[in-house]
Amino acid sequence: MASSSQDNSCYDVFINFRGVDTRDNFVYLLHEALKRDGINTFIDEEELLEGEKICSSLLRAIRGSKISIPVFSKRYAESKYCLLELAEIWNCHISDGQTILPIFIDVEPRDVRNQTESFEGPFQEHQKNSKSTSIVDGWKNALKEVGDLKGWPLKGDANIRKFKRLKVSC
Numbered sequence: 001m002a003s004s005s006q007d008n009s010c011y012d013v014f015i016n017f018r019g020v021d022t023r024d025n026f027v028y029l030l031h032e033a034l035k036r037d038g039i040n041t042f043i044d045e046e047e048l049l050e051g052e053k054i055c056s057s058l059l060r061a062i063r064g065s066k067i068s069i070p071v072f073s074k075r076y077a078e079s080k081y082c083l084l085e086l087a088e089i090w091n092c093h094i095s096d097g098q099t100i101l102p103i104f105i106d107v108e109p110r111d112v113r114n115q116t117e118s119f120e121g122p123f124q125e126h127q128k129n130s131k132s133t134s135i136v137d138g139w140k141n142a143l144k145e146v147g148d149l150k151g152w153p154l155k156g157d158a159n160i161r162k163f164k165r166l167k168v169s170c
Contacts, residue, residue: 011042014065016085019044021073026105026154030069062088067099070146072112077122083139090142102151113147115140 013034017027027043034041042061062068068089076082092098104112111117123140130136 010040010064011061012039012066013041014062014068014089015041015043015071016062016068016082016089017071018073018076018079018082021075022071022105026103027071030071058085059088063092063096065092065098067101068092069101069103071103071105072107072147073105074107074118076107077115077119077126077143080126080139083126083142086146087138087142090145100146100149102146102149104151104153106155109147109151109153111147113144115143119143 015027015031017023019027031041031043042065044058062085070086070089089098089100093100102109102112107118111119115123123136126136126139127133
């Protein structure tokens with residue numbers, strides 16, 4: 001019998017994000033605010049380089065979290081690692097009931113859902129370069145489903161003051 005991420009949680013929150021877009025501003029502020037409130041948060045400190053594999057410890061961190069916060073930004077879909085993580089987050093939501101709290105920074109939820117605007121070009125590239133259409137289809141499905149969830153659209157500087165209404169209880 002598979003064990004639930006709720007039972008084996010090693011993190012309260014897993015933050016999924018495109019580093020070049022949000023690491024040094026919004027994600028940093030969010031991570032600091034969660035830590036200050038005593039919430040055990042996983043944030044990937046390393047930027048994966050092209051050709052590197054997503055490590056098993058990162059997948060374990062996703063599976064072992066109670067809540068995942070995907071932070072969608074304009075260049076999010078350029079990163080196959082963000083998309084791999086998101087697909088795993090969606091799988092954990094379906095199989096274990098993991099809570100997903102999406103944030104949309106300068107992107108519309110409908111563009112995430114439909115892979116339009118800044119998500120369209122990268123997806124065409126992923127489809128062209130992928131050896132497996134099922135992997136890309138899994139990413140598309142995860143974006144569609146998570147893009148349908150109620151989240152927080154933020155515009156402009158996306159500072160943490162605009163995000164204070166989020167209450168994360170673990």
